[in-house]
Amino acid sequence: MPNVTVDGTxxxxxxxxxxxxxxxxxxxxxxxxxxHERLSIAGNCRMxxxxxxxxxxxxxxxxxxxxxxxQEIRTDSEMVKKAREGVMEFLLINHPLDCxxxxxxxxxxxxxxxxxxxxxxxxYDENKRAVTEKYMGPLIKTIMTRCxxxxxxxxxxxxxxxxxxxxxxxxxxxxxxxxxxxxxxxHELSANVIDLCPVGALTSRPYAYEARPWELxxxxxxxxxxxxxxxxxxxxxxxxxxxxxxxxxxEVNEEWITDKARYQVDGLQxxxxxxxxxxxxxxxxxxxxxxxxxxxxKAKPGKSIAAIAGDMVDCETMFAAKALVKASxxxxxxxxxxGMDYPTGNLAAVNFNTSFAEIENADAVLIVGSxxxxxxxxxxxxxxKAVKRGxxxxxxxxxxxxxxxxxxxxxxxxxxxKLPKAVTDAFKDAERPALILGAGGLAAGAYDSALGLVETxxxxxxxxxxFNVVHTAAARMGALMLGFAQDGGIADxxKAKPxxxxxxxxxxxxxxxxxxxxxxxxxxHGDKGAHAADIILPAASYAEKPGSYVNTEGRVQFADKAVxxxxxxxxxxxxxxxxxxxxKVKVGFDNFAQLRAAMTEEVPALAVEGLADYGSxxxxxxxxxxxxxxxxxxxxxxxxxxxxxASTTMQRCSAELIHGEDVREAAE
Amino acid sequence: xxxxxKIFTWWNGATIGTMLAAWxxxxxxxxxxxxxxxxxxxxxxxxxxxxxxxxxxxxNDASRVPSExxxxxxxxxxxxxxxxxxxxxxxxxxxxxxxxxxxxxxLPQGALxxxxxxxxxxxxxxxxxxxx
Numbered sequence: 001m002p003n004v005t006v007d008g009t010x011x012x013x014x015x016x017x018x019x020x021x022x023x024x025x026x027x028x029x030x031x032x033x034x035x036h037e038r039l040s041i042a043g044n045c046r047m048x049x050x051x052x053x054x055x056x057x058x059x060x061x062x063x064x065x066x067x068x069x070x071q072e073i074r075t076d077s078e079m080v081k082k083a084r085e086g087v088m089e090f091l092l093i094n095h096p097l098d099c100x101x102x103x104x105x106x107x108x109x110x111x112x113x114x115x116x117x118x119x120x121x122x123x124y125d126e127n128k129r130a131v132t133e134k135y136m137g138p139l140i141k142t143i144m145t146r147c148x149x150x151x152x153x154x155x156x157x158x159x160x161x162x163x164x165x166x167x168x169x170x171x172x173x174x175x176x177x178x179x180x181x182x183x184x185x186x187h188e189l190s191a192n193v194i195d196l197c198p199v200g201a202l203t204s205r206p207y208a209y210e211a212r213p214w215e216l217x218x219x220x221x222x223x224x225x226x227x228x229x230x231x232x233x234x235x236x237x238x239x240x241x242x243x244x245x246x247x248x249x250x251e252v253n254e255e256w257i258t259d260k261a262r263y264q265v266d267g268l269q270x271x272x273x274x275x276x277x278x279x280x281x282x283x284x285x286x287x288x289x290x291x292x293x294x295x296x297x298k299a300k301p302g303k304s305i306a307a308i309a310g311d312m313v314d315c316e317t318m319f320a321a322k323a324l325v326k327a328s329x330x331x332x333x334x335x336x337x338x339g340m341d342y343p344t345g346n347l348a349a350v351n352f353n354t355s356f357a358e359i360e361n362a363d364a365v366l367i368v369g370s371x372x373x374x375x376x377x378x379x380x381x382x383x384x385k386a387v388k389r390g391x392x393x394x395x396x397x398x399x400x401x402x403x404x405x406x407x408x409x410x411x412x413x414x415x416x417x418k419l420p421k422a423v424t425d426a427f428k429d430a431e432r433p434a435l436i437l438g439a440g441g442l443a444a445g446a447y448d449s450a451l452g453l454v455e456t457x458x459x460x461x462x463x464x465x466x467f468n469v470v471h472t473a474a475a476r477m478g479a480l481m482l483g484f485a486q487d488g489g490i491a492d493x494x495k496a497k498p499x500x501x502x503x504x505x506x507x508x509x510x511x512x513x514x515x516x517x518x519x520x521x522x523x524x525h526g527d528k529g530a531h532a533a534d535i536i537l538p539a540a541s542y543a544e545k546p547g548s549y550v551n552t553e554g555r556v557q558f559a560d561k562a563v564x565x566x567x568x569x570x571x572x573x574x575x576x577x578x579x580x581x582x583x584k585v586k587v588g589f590d591n592f593a594q595l596r597a598a599m600t601e602e603v604p605a606l607a608v609e610g611l612a613d614y615g616s617x618x619x620x621x622x623x624x625x626x627x628x629x630x631x632x633x634x635x636x637x638x639x640x641x642x643x644x645x646a647s648t649t650m651q652r653c654s655a656e657l658i659h660g661e662d663v664r665e666a667a668e
Numbered sequence: 669x670x671x672x673x674k675i676f677t678w679w680n681g682a683t684i685g686t687m688l689a690a691w692x693x694x695x696x697x698x699x700x701x702x703x704x705x706x707x708x709x710x711x712x713x714x715x716x717x718x719x720x721x722x723x724x725x726x727x728n729d730a731s732r733v734p735s736e737x738x739x740x741x742x743x744x745x746x747x748x749x750x751x752x753x754x755x756x757x758x759x760x761x762x763x764x765x766x767x768x769x770x771x772x773x774x775l776p777q778g779a780l781x782x783x784x785x786x787x788x789x790x791x792x793x794x795x796x797x798x799x800x
Contacts (some may be wrong), residue, residue, distance in 0.1 A: 211790075239791035269793040284798035526796025566793045631784060 002069040007076055019073055020048050028075045031084060031113045031200045033091075034150035035063035038255055040159055045091075045150050047113065049083040050075050059083040061564065078541040079118075088118040091310035094129040094173065095199070096145050103141075104200030106213040110148065111534035131176055135185025136166075138652045139191045139259055141208050147201035149175050153193035160256065162384045162403025163187045177201070186657050187403075188377035188637060192256045195245065206263055206649045207243045211235075216242060219562035221495040222549045223253075224312040224542045225641060228356075228378050229551025230257045234265070234543050234562040241265045241543050241562055251357050252555065258377045259312040259653065260637065260644055265543070267647030270525045273538035274567025284536065289568070291536050292520075293582035299518045301500035301583070306332035306493045308503030309484055310523065312548025312641055314559070315606055317572040318475065318484050319599040320587065321504055324576050327585040332493045334486050335479030336634070337508040340439075341489030342447040344480050349451060351477065352553035353465035354434050355611065360385045360555035361464070364430035366423065366457070367395045368416065368446050369630040370438020373403070374637040375472050376552070379436075392426045397440055413446040414627045416453060427457040434466040435459055442469070444628040451620045460617065467617055470552055472633055472640075477550035481603050481612065502579075503529050504572065505539070507642050522575055524565070525642035538569035541643060545571040546592070554612040556605065682723045692780070694721060698748040700737050702726070706748075731766035740769075 001012050004019075006026035013022040018041070023030050033045035043064035050062045051074040059079060074080060091242040092114065099105045131144040149168075154177065157166045161640045163184050169176045179185055185193075194204050218234040223244075225229040231247035244265050246257040278287040278295055305328045307321040313335075322333050341549050344350060354362065359382050380403060387393055387404035395402070398411045407422065428432045431554040435457065437450045451467070453459065459466035471477065479485065486492040494502075494513035501514055505523035521533035524541040546557050546567040565571070573595055589595040600607035638647045638654040655661040674684060682690065682708035694707035703725030708718050720741050722733055733741065745752040767773045778786025 237790050240793075242790070271796045272793050274793070274795045526798070530796065531798070567795065 004067050004071040006073045013067050017067045019065040019067050022067040031117050040157040046087045049566040051077050051079050084117040087193050093124050103203040109198035113352040132176045135182045141203045141205040146199050152196040161187045161189045188258050191259045201573050211242050219560045222557045224561040225260045227471040227552035236562045239563050252376050263649045264644040264647045266649050267643040271646040272566050277536040279534040297582045303329040304499040305330045306498035307502040308506045313475040313504050315478040316547050318482050320573040320576040325589040327587050328481040333484045334490050335484045337492050337506050342442050344485040345490040346618040348617050350469045352468040354468050355553050362386045362432050362434040363391045364426045364433045365393045367436045369397045369441025370470050371400045371632045376470050394423050411630050413444045419623050435663045436468045438470045439472045440630045440632045444630045445626045449626040527642035537575050539572040540565040679728050734763035
């Protein structure tokens, strides 16, 4: 632990810290462009210059200089001030003065640091450099003349995303950042380079010229496009969510979010359910809330009532629905829309037990039936980190393009019964082995044989639980915690032939077996569920209601309400509460606080933010034999939920990046 | 009909009383493009000023007085406006009265009467319809 002196105050810094980190620890702000905590050190912007003794009598780039015992660092001397002014002057020589029309304006590192450390006037009257426009796909807008060559985007795609998509051409002043052959950036995390870019060279294409940062209302929320529960900020103006930014949470999403989480929000303005619809003579026609409630009451469901929850529903909605179903005397509730029927008695057996932060330390990973890049792209980033630290990865399932070396073991689950020697050897030596069971594996019936491997591969050790399940639905773990499941899955509900089925944003259900039921769709988007419904009650999307979500590692997180739901739409729980009156049953809550209190009384774990404790894994005997081909549940990463399907940005991504249609625009 | 409406209405041109007064004590000075007639009193007031009037041809709407005659009504110049104002430029448009409340009023792009098509604004959304 070296002791260094920063501006006269002595501090102790951790081993291996850089001078820049030492200054940060001492509370000194060091301006920087290329340095980023989560990327490798490049040291090419020269903005972080400080004066260090002992050393050469010139300013040093602090980001690339290790802190050593007895160093004397000055960040406030005349030399440092002059050095910063000089670097800033050089950077601004080739940076256009187009802040008024630049989308980065107001949140631009260069703008801020030019104000704080720059000279305030220019001495340069030569011609400025100009760079030809580059094409980086439907999400990233480029104005490469603004680029200051920090290479954060290059390092991100190489190190974090794990795909060599962005690189640099030529040298020195003539350097240009581009995608190879000007193809679109295709990986699932590509838009994170927009946040990384310290200037306006890479900006958001769908958000171009939409708003300035200071006119946006920021609401803390949780992403529902996958089961990772990424922490996001919803930036809204008036009644519209204009953009989504990631929030830093090292436990969950670090600093990244997927492109779908970031760009599906324009779907919130399209195909919205904003009126009540009732089916009359086979056709859906507009109606009023009263009419709808009367029609539901007229069906006289009595005890014959069921609720099916969709993939993006919050816990409160599911609890309200369950309370309504229970008060009517039924227990038919289910959230696994596609018909999966794995046992849910022990929650630890359907949970990501290792936790996302810990999986980075795994040294052998067996992925069963999961295409992590599409199902949990941020988890894939963690696995890549583990591989960089020396982990071996094996995958059971059809081949997909991994971002790290991985061995595919065939696409039949039967291989779990007779694992190849390479796998058993790797796991025998492993101190922190992990198995990741995906939705594809669960659907193919690998649940029992995967649990059997806990014993065989020694997945549970002291302080380490390597049995992990990755879900694809943001609502899944919350639903399972609330007991929103049947033993036989959705088939049990179909067998019971309920008179009334409440579909809470359930769009993936096969409605064939429910032909005789009165189907009430409570949701926010007109998708498959709405087309199949008999009565549609417009509800709020994840941005339009407060709610709790539990991600696939069992982390309880709360989201706030950013905007109001459009038209006649109401928050889901109010609809269910009104429905209880129409059906003349008592659910025991009249406002949101009471609902939350009732919910946390039933499931206390939902009251506390953070990882819920699910106890230990169930004891299994001999591994059950399973057979069946694995198929991944996500065919099109960009169109997995009703919001994304309604989003023009996501549709364009799907057309261009997955189906290869040529929708390229001329460079502006 | 015209005669009856003259007796019972006050909002189209002069009432009968004003017509009588004009016939007795007004001197006709000029007529503007819309046919409104401008008068001045034959007698001066006590402090030596003359009084000036307009009798509208059609509705009694003060905004129908064109700017040059508006000046004249407020005491500008001795004789008709043409006598002291420079001749109208070729680029000058014809005077139009205030159109508020009439069919020729200004309607913004997004007004329903104009078809309701306006540029997209924040918060606009597209509602789902079962036929789509």
